[in-house]
Amino acid sequence: LCGVKLRNPTILASGFLGTTADLLVRVAENGAGAVTSKSCSLEPRKGHANPVVLDWGHGFINAVGLSNPGVEEEVKELKKATGKAGVPVIASIFADSVKNFGAIAEKISEAKPAFIEVNISCPNVESEFGRPFSSDPAVAAEVTEAVKANTRIPIIVKLSPNVADIKSIAKAVEQAGADAISAINTAGPGMVIDVESAKPILANKVGGVSGPAIKPIAVKCVYDICSAVEVPVVGIGGVSTGIDAVEMMMAGATAVGIGSAVYYRGIGVFKEICSEMSSFMQSHGYSKTSDFRGKALE
Numbered sequence: 001l002c003g004v005k006l007r008n009p010t011i012l013a014s015g016f017l018g019t020t021a022d023l024l025v026r027v028a029e030n031g032a033g034a035v036t037s038k039s040c041s042l043e044p045r046k047g048h049a050n051p052v053v054l055d056w057g058h059g060f061i062n063a064v065g066l067s068n069p070g071v072e073e074e075v076k077e078l079k080k081a082t083g084k085a086g087v088p089v090i091a092s093i094f095a096d097s098v099k100n101f102g103a104i105a106e107k108i109s110e111a112k113p114a115f116i117e118v119n120i121s122c123p124n125v126e127s128e129f130g131r132p133f134s135s136d137p138a139v140a141a142e143v144t145e146a147v148k149a150n151t152r153i154p155i156i157v158k159l160s161p162n163v164a165d166i167k168s169i170a171k172a173v174e175q176a177g178a179d180a181i182s183a184i185n186t187a188g189p190g191m192v193i194d195v196e197s198a199k200p201i202l203a204n205k206v207g208g209v210s211g212p213a214i215k216p217i218a219v220k221c222v223y224d225i226c227s228a229v230e231v232p233v234v235g236i237g238g239v240s241t242g243i244d245a246v247e248m249m250m251a252g253a254t255a256v257g258i259g260s261a262v263y264y265r266g267i268g269v270f271k272e273i274c275s276e277m278s279s280f281m282q283s284h285g286y287s288k289t290s291d292f293r294g295k296a297l298e
């Protein structure tokens with residue numbers, strides 16, 4: 001991935017177990033090819049009131065609200081994690097303005113992560129920050145340029161599926177200097193109503209949808225992005241099995257992010273997905289992932 005060798009193509013997605021160095025190291029020890037930290041902002045954020053996450057039967061709906069300890073504390077945790085993880089650590093950042101994206105990129109670089117993932121796509125903070133940065137190609141490019149200007153670490157820009165034309169956003173961030181793209185963040189927002197109380201279950205009422213239900217949306221987004229840009233793409237969204245990972249890579253992804261499936265299958269999911277991929281490759285005569293990467297695009 002951008003010249004960084006991963007021992008396997010599975011990556012822990014941001015927001016799952018990635019809140020401390022110990023957790024990132026634990027996921028690495030359990031087989032992930034790389035690990036991504038929970039998105040972090042310049043200042044600490046409390047996030048939304050509970051309940052913030054619900055398993056609604058076909059995946060999650062969440063409105064965690066990007067709770068995090070702020071970049072000062074995050075740098076300390078990431079320094080510990082990069083020293084111990086033994087796999088590339090990806091630091092996820094977000095901000096409320098283009099200028100602050102630049103500022104946090106500079107600060108987080110002190111921890112020397114292998115990549116910075118630029119989360120321009122969280123659907124849970126719209127009311128506070130206005131529209132997500134990922135919904136406009138010009139704004140997405142401005143954020144990318146601001147981050148690139150403030151770090152020498154390769155950056156992965158994380159896109160949202162909740163846009164009319166994801167190809168134009170992907171092209172804009174590539175042109176602005178993104179080294180890679182990850183997609184997708186959660187879809188929606190959606191809502192789940194408790195019919196007994198006749199109220200939305202999440203305190204925030206609406207939340208981003210993830211897990212198996214969004215996989216076809218994620219595959220389509222990755223397919224579209226890979227047909228529009230040259231930079232590598234990390235495919236995220238509903239990947240729960242080795243076959244899902246193969247599908248994502250056939251859409252053009254270089255690696256796959258795994259989030260909700262950590263909950264469904266446990267921390268062993270990374271090793272299991274790799275072994276399921278290996279079985280598929282053996283039975284189909286593929287010796288390396290590049291044998292089938294992007295095959296569906298041909």
Ligand SMILES: Cc1cc2nc3c(=O)[nH]c(=O)nc-3n(C[C@H](O)[C@H](O)[C@H](O)COP(=O)(O)O)c2cc1C
Nearest residue numbers: 013014015039062119184185210211237238259260
């Ligand atoms: C509880 C929860 C918290 C999340 N937190 C973050 C986050 O902090 N930053 C981010 O970029 N994505 C976050 N995500 C999105 C995931 O990284 C991922 O893009 C999405 O869940 C789709 O992948 P999945 O279907 O494998 O879960 C979060 C998702 C969930 C369910």
